[in-house]
Structure formats: structure tokens, C-alpha cells
Amino acid sequence: MYVAVKGGEKAIANAHALLAKEGRGDAASPRVTYEQIAGQMPVLVARVMNEGSMYDRELAARAILQAQGDVLEAITLVRSYRTTLPRYGYTEPVDTAELPPQRRVSATFKDIPGGQQLGATFDYTHRLFAENGFGGPTIEDENEVEHDEEMPRVADLLGAEALMEPERPRGFEDVEPSDITREPMVFPISRAERLQALARGDEGFLLSLGYSTQRGFGRTHPFVGEVRVGEVEVDYVAPELGFAVPLGRIELTECQMVNQFTGSADTPAQFTRGYGLVFGRAERKAMSMSLVDRALRHEEFAERIVAPAQDEEFVVTHADNVEAAGFVEHLKLPHYVDFQAELGLVRRLNKEFHERADVAASAPAAEETEALA
């Protein structure tokens, strides 16, 4: 049990001032602005938006700056802020294939309609330091290519051959998903709730779990069917207007993982899906999410549960890094009363242990006396 402490106001105020001082660095070098963070650290901003579960580049950048780059602190700031705003409602489902993507690659098919488009990627970079101050290369003559070519989803190409699990199963009803930010989760949860939890889950945790499935802890035989990065239009039906109002665009990264499935008594062999969708440019997160999503679908395919990545409650409850950080880090706060109670207990047990030892030591002597008697 945690018992509150009082006092220390001045020390706490000074500690905060010292924190600000430590975060300022060399006073001779200019302060970083949040606009610079938003523009020049877009991947970090995407991470904070995802795990903060709120799309707003500017606020995420401000959070990163205020948190001195502590990603989890920044995420916590974003999560706290979102609780202060009213929720107007739910948007219409976004269509990830509506606008031309910036990046779209497939590891399963080489020749796909619209082509493989690398977009802005760290892939194929040499992972060597660039010269300090080097602004990076410039885009050279653009290919003589069709700009308006359609880019259908790769998964649909397999779907057309019936080799892919359909995205709408038989008896599809388009149910309203439960919202984990509004209703408490009761396990087992739906795939929709799982995806919501994974989308806001910790990237590192999901990466490790995804990696564990590749290493044999719940094998899923994955291939990247498609990774797509680009903007989508967001529409919201405002109740007082009665039609879908276009709100603007957000950037998303989508990963469709294609997984082997050997078939069962009622289903022929086909490929199955793992799905990842995240805010901004966050490909590693989207890929990890799709691996974990597929691993958690074991029940649908009657797969044996043998690995942590397949344990829904374990994965979902431990993926939230705001909860995780809160519970781990609260340990450093004053636990004096708590600890006093533990200290008393350990002292008493310790005393009892020594008393027993003393009795045991004197017991043989007692036997001897009896024998002599």
C-alpha cells in the first residue's frame, strides 16, 4: 500500500528548475523549436503520436521537446492532454488505397500493378555516418513513368485467386467495434479491440514479440504482402450537418503480412493475414503489429498456444507503455510507511529464525543431560 508523504515543496520546485537547466544544454547554442522537431524528426513524432494515441504532429513535437526527448514522458504528456478534450465522435473508416501512396513495396510479388515505389525509406542506406552538416542528396531526374497508375492492394491480387483468406468472412455484418478507451477490456477481446491496443502499444515491446514469432515462439511464416505509406482523407459525419465532413488528411503506414496456413478440416490451404496500421511513418511498428496480430489469431486457425506472442491478455495488458512505465517507476517514490512495515516483519522473522537456531543448538545438550540422568 502506498501512503502519501507531505513536504519538500521547495526541493521539488528546485528539482524542476534543475531539470529545465539540464535540458537547456549550452546557453550559447540556440533553443530547438517544436517546429524543427515536427519537421526534422518526423519518425520520432510518429512514435509519440502512435503510442500517445493522438494524431497531432505539433502537439507531439511539443511533448518531445518538453520531455527532453524522453519518449515515454512525451507519450504520457500526449495521453494526459487527450483526456482534457471532448470527443466529438468517430470518423468514417479511412480508405488506405484512396490516395496515391508515397511508398508501396511488396516482398511477395516483384511485378505489381503500379510498381514497387520505395518512397522515403532507410532501406538500402549504408548505415554510415554522413558528413556533419551534409543536407543529404537531392532527387534526380524523375523517372519517365506514369504518375496516375493505380496501385491496388497486393493482398487483393491473391484474394482474386481465392488463395487468401477473405477480408470479409462469411456472414460479415460490419459490427460496431468496442472502444478500449471507453469500455473496460474483458478478455477474450475482439480482433478490433486487439488492433486498437496494438496500435497504441509500445514499439519496442511489439518488435520483440514479433521477432519472437520469427524465431520459433509461435511460428507464423510471414511475408510482407505490402507496406504502404501515404496520406488518407478523414471524414466525419457531424450530427448537426448530417453528412460526412472532410476533415483533412493524415499520414498512415499500413502493413499487410501474408502468412502460410496449411488448411484445416473445413478450410482449404490458403494464406492468412496479419494487419498493422499506424500513424505517420512508422514501418517497424506496423510490421511488428501485423506479426503480433497474426500470432494472436491462433484460435481462428486452431493453432496450438505455445508462445508469449499468442497470449492475448499477456500481450495486450503489457503493451501499454504508459501503464507499464507508471507502475515500474512508481517504485522510486517514497514508500517509507510501506517499507517500515516490511522492515518490522523481516526483523521479527529474523529474530524468530535466530531463536529457533539457538534452541536447536542447545537441544543436543538437553538430550545429553537426559541420557546422563
Next chain:
Amino acid sequence: MNQTQQAEAPAEGSDAIQRRQRWMHALALAETGALASAWANWTPQPEVEAIRGPEAGLVMVRSRIDAGGNKFNLGEATVVRATVRLHGAPLAADVLGTSYLLGTDLEHARLAAIFDGLLADETLRERVLAEVIAPLELEQAERDAARRADARATLVDFFTVSREHE
């Protein structure tokens, strides 16, 4: 208030709604600065009365599992909204203008609501479309085309190298 033209509520997908969605889209994607200068240069200006907001809130962004299956909640996004009533000189009657757009820029929401109001007035609509909306759409089309050209410059042609002993 009773002479205010309420936004008629014709059936979803009707021409009137599609036209309004189109200009709302242009206003939502516009830079606040562009709207501010368009409004500053707009004459004659009707009086603007704030009915609601501008105020900030959230929407929960939804998508579909596997892109086309059941809906799921992806995460929230900040939204600003405003409703204004315009009355006075150039207008045939009082009109209401409403905006909803992504972000936390309250001024963007206010200006978008004002132009939505102007566009509700049939005598002004053509002028607003020509002088404000069309240039915004042109700029957006140029931005999109530039982004698209950059993206298409990364189109890659992988070829698989056949193995020697196969």
C-alpha cells in the same frame, strides 16, 4: 434567428452536399494564412457572430481490419470546429457557416466557418468559389503533384538474379 437559412438537409450524396463537401475539403486543407488573407481582402464583409467555438476536440479515427474488413478504432486525432452566423450587407439573408478540420488551429476553424457561411449564400457562392476555393484547390493540386512526382522518382525495377546451378 428564424430568418437564418438553415443548411438544408437533402439526402446524403445529393449535389448540394457534394458541392459543400468539396469546398469544405478545400478549406480544411488550406493554410490558415491563405484563408486569413482571403478574408482580410474580402469586401464587403458581413458581420460575423460566433455561435459555437472555435473550439478544440477529438475524433476517434477508424479504419478497417485488413483494410476492408470490420471497423476498428485506430487512435484519436485533434479537431477544431466552429459555427458562425453571418449577417448584414452583401448577404441575401443571414447564413450559418460550420467547419470541422484536423489540428488545433482555432483561427483556421473560424475562417473556414466564415467562408462556409459565405458559400451558403447563393448570390455570393460563385464569387467565393472563383476567388477563394478555386485558387486553394489549384495550390493543393500543385502540392499533390509535386509530392507524387517525388514519390514516383523512387519507383524501382527489381530483377531477380537466376542462380547458377539450378
